[in-house]
Amino acid sequence: MASVFDKLSDALNTRDPALPTLDRLGASLQPDLDSQKVVTEWFAKFAEAVSAxxxxxxxxxxxxxGWWRDHLALTWEFRTFHGVAKIKKFLDDQLAPFEFSIVKLRDGAELKQxxxxxxxxxxLFDFETNVGVGTGVVRLVPTASGEWKVFTLYTTLDDLKAFPEKIGSRRQxxxxxxxxxxxxAEESSFSKGDPSVIxxxxxxxxxxxxxRLKMLDVPTLVIEKQKRIGDQWRDRYQALCLHDPTPYIxxxxxxxxxTPAQKLANWxxxxxxxxxxxxxxxxxxxxxxxxxxxxxEVVVEKADGTTRTFVVDHVIMALGLGGGVPKFPSIPGEDEFQGQTLHSTRHKSAKDHLGKKVVIVGACTSDTFWEGVGPTDVSDRVHTSMPSFLVKELGKRQTKDIAEADKDLLESLQKVGFRLGWGPEDAGFFYSSMTRGGGYYLDVGTSQLIIDGKIKIKNDSLIDRFTKTGSVEADVVMYATGFEGATISIKRLVGDELASRGEQNGAWRWLGVPNLWFMMGANLAMCRYHSxxxxxxxxxIQEGVYGKRYAP
Structure with missing residues (x-):
């Protein structure tokens, strides 16, 4: 019988027609390819057409x-246009009104294979619009005629011309x-007025x-329910580690x-x-x-129990990827259980359960990791420039490569009954992270413990109910079942009617309700860039230079 790995391999051996493979393009690469020359020749045509x-x-x-992805620069939106017809219509509508101009190619073109x-x-290239300056990322592929054409092009707004960030030479x-x-003291207490943003x-x-808002001179107040900044990491389990940098520092x-969670909390x-x-x-x-x-109108209860009512222009919900509300399965008979039940968010240390039988419900993580990919300002743009659909298609191939590299480990897990999954549409852990905020595990040793039988597994049936004694004996049941999602927390604050007018996928952009925003608590890199x-x-919006959103 074919293993799960064999089925994955067979499924992914078929080349996906959505990717511009060399055979699909009828092209080949020359051994003496000069990447900068290729881009320079293409860019001359591009700059001439833009000018005209x-x-x-x-x-x-x-x-x-081909694809054109835009973040605010020409749409005041997060939009992706696929196919020449849609790209042409988008340009017809937006190029002249936004005064897209002064495009300048950067050095450092690279062949990626x-x-x-x-x-x-x-x-990468730079450009200007009527209100701002931006960065572009272009990927060119060869064609049968010898001409190089655009596979993907990305434009993003970096700064507003009249209102640059107060950093570097502009710092105060x-x-x-x-x-x-x-x-x-006066600023932090807002004793003489309300902030513009909460x-x-x-x-x-x-x-x-x-x-980000402070560096743009927008008065902002953050409301945090914990006693100290960082407690959401400081109070998590002692072994928790995560990763990557934050803006400005x-x-x-x-x-x-x-990064140990407690170290990040202090940072x-x-x-x-x-x-x-x-x-x-x-x-x-x-x-x-x-x-x-x-x-x-925002009503805030302060530490001393008093309340203060603010009237502000904008409200940003920065409630974390899951909204901070742990997801608990509803399992009959839990009140009969004589042991302890808790969510993973309340777990501190394995020392708390010495000598006890612990059942963990759930087998995934929510961390990903990148390092050594160059300066963050470039890496952020290059990483984000790839349309999500193509991230998925590349993810399918990467998943196959990872599975092949880890074949012995995966087959050993299968032998002890561990079920393997390859993410949505077999596109792997990164696409799973993008679409559901989890659903994968990056191995740091647990896999071998499972293989060696030091951690037992049971996945042949769902949990039916709790009893005093059952087929699986336990002193502690820990739910590693994630979070409910931000919608619940948002509804608690703004009410069902207002929350229903928004779009759940509207992170960092128009949410469907004027000046109500969702700052999704994804990994630190995404927070850094999309903030x-x-x-x-x-x-x-505050300065009156925000244009019309492009939403045809």
């Missing part, structure tokens, strides 16, 4: 099924120490967006590869202090109400 506002000539530079039959030349000079202390949640995503080069606390972010801890947003004038996009939209 000739959308037909621009579209002709793309593969028939992830597989023998799949290759492209990748380059502080007054004398005493005056600075007085100003900080951020609900002081985790990494809330702090990221607060930092990157981790030191000596930082551990896998977030330092981060908020160093950037002078306004955060009220031990405080809770009790309600958020949209007023007739378009502003929001800039959200901050730019808010700043543009």
């Amino acid at each position: 506002k000739d959308t037909t000539k621009i579209a002709d530079l793309f593969l028939e099924d 992830p597989y023998p039959d799949l290759a492209w030349v990748q380059a 000079f502080l007054p004398n120490h005493g005056k600075w202390l007085s100003q900080r 951020v609900v949640g002081g985790g990494q995503s809330g702090l990221d967006i607060a930092a 990157s981790f030191p080069s000596t930082w551990p590869v896998y 977030l606390e330092y981060y908020a202090e160093a950037l002078e972010l306004n955060v009220w801890t031990s405080s809770t947003a009790e309600s958020v109400r949209l007023l007739d004038n378009g502003k929001y 800039k996009h959200l901050a730019l939209q808010i700043k543009a």
